[in-house]
Amino acid sequence: MSEFPDHLNETRGRYPYLTSLASRWNDLDLFGHVNNAIYYEYFDSAINRYLMEVGGNDPLTDGTMQFCVENRCRYYREMGFPERITVGLRVAKLGKTSVGYDLALFAEGRNEPSALGHFVHVFVDRANRRPVAIPAALRDALARLLGDT
């Protein structure tokens, strides 16, 4: 489908934020590879790590919460256990109340991604859960991840 870029071009250098994680034994399903739902855990963890560590987000107390309103993933290559995986993150689109992220998963020693993902977060008010403007500090952090595409 047209909504994913050509994955062969999506090397690590195209993702301004890279973070690594280890797969877990029970990430595997009975086919012996990481189950598709787990890929979203990897993506989600990279995004929230960035929001918290770089953007200063405190998800327990901040006045806003980030809700995922849409995401998707395309799978190119199986992943296993034990395996160390690098997640790449960039911001594809930064709106007033929402942000679109492009993500990629890289196996060790490989340039092309094992999977590509996309997430859309809408920021909502903690009390009434209605969309609100992305707080300035988070917005600044997100702007630094804007890619050239």
Place this chain on the structure above:
Amino acid sequence: MSEFPDHLNETRGRYPYLTSLASRWNDLDLFGHVNNAIYYEYFDSAINRYLMEVGGNDPLTDGTMQFCVENRCRYYREMGFPERITVGLRVAKLGKTSVGYDLALFAEGRNEPSALGHFVHVFVDRANRRPVAIPAALRDALARLLGDT
């Protein structure tokens, strides 16, 4: 985006296979709602339940395996715990080696879905993991879920 149908039309009647499940305590993330990755567990479980219970698939011994090559979800409404959720499944496209599924999640007492999903499975040979034709019995079972869209 255009790749999801209008969710207000996507009522239970449009899904020929319906199965229910219970949310779990740790499906919730710290925002107190079911985490996005968990929605894919719900979808995946509905699809594989159908393949096994209706199609006769034995994922441990069959000569083929079904690999997810792409999926996506759009989120309309938060889900909580404890909550009983109905998953609706239909087949959107049935190819020689691949099948596209449309999915929806319904909260109790509501007609419109809390989320819409889409999965694409490619059937591969267990030994060499290359695409193969969908086995006839599974194909027949899948054909019975072909929707009118």
Place this chain on the structure above:
Amino acid sequence: MSEFPDHLNETRGRYPYLTSLASRWNDLDLFGHVNNAIYYEYFDSAINRYLMEVGGNDPLTDGTMQFCVENRCRYYREMGFPERITVGLRVAKLGKTSVGYDLALFAEGRNEPSALGHFVHVFVDRANRRPVAIPAALRDALARLLGDT
């Protein structure tokens, strides 16, 4: 070990609260059975469901939170997918600030449990996370699950 009762005696009738759930596709690990960590999800979900549905606990707003300080499980029989599982719950010990639960998992059509579990919850103050007396309404609900052992 001595800390588990003889499982052959632990039939459904010995658990005053019974609730059912469905296993999920990715509960399975690559050995094709439900992974051990998932058993704790089943137990945890049964306990919190009881606290919320019967005891009136609202984990998002109550002044107390229940923290697991110890748990254990003994496994007697593999579980698969798709499978509907009944969780049995009774209260083994009800203290001022803590409660011990005995749990069992039952496969459909079987009298003896597939696994036995034990959880200890300590109730803590939401603000300072120090142990506090179990709130009266929850205590009453828990007392109704006290077994005869």
Place this chain on the structure above:
Amino acid sequence: MSEFPDHLNETRGRYPYLTSLASRWNDLDLFGHVNNAIYYEYFDSAINRYLMEVGGNDPLTDGTMQFCVENRCRYYREMGFPERITVGLRVAKLGKTSVGYDLALFAEGRNEPSALGHFVHVFVDRANRRPVAIPAALRDALARLLGDT
């Protein structure tokens, strides 16, 4: 209970195998800390990583499988996200067909563990799922983790 050692003595040096992992966003439950079931994922991953990377176990093809027949965990300190966690592993008891593991989780910069765990694996024949002797190569690898307790 008596079945756990005094955790204040259980520093990293008492665990001959140490491996690190990153917590994930949805490891957190709505209380904002890592859910108890996830601790077992951490333990399970450390054990299986050791069996595979050091012992040469191939869980997809070896003639034996390791089944967890009992495990337990005691929780001393909450863990959060994002957090890098070290898992310590030693062998407490090495039998003919089974092995008992002691485990500990360490937060960065702390000497005392956040949790202590214990697992018992029984090795079974892949075909008939009956207990069999631990294969020699795995047994040698496990013997190297025998602690002095």
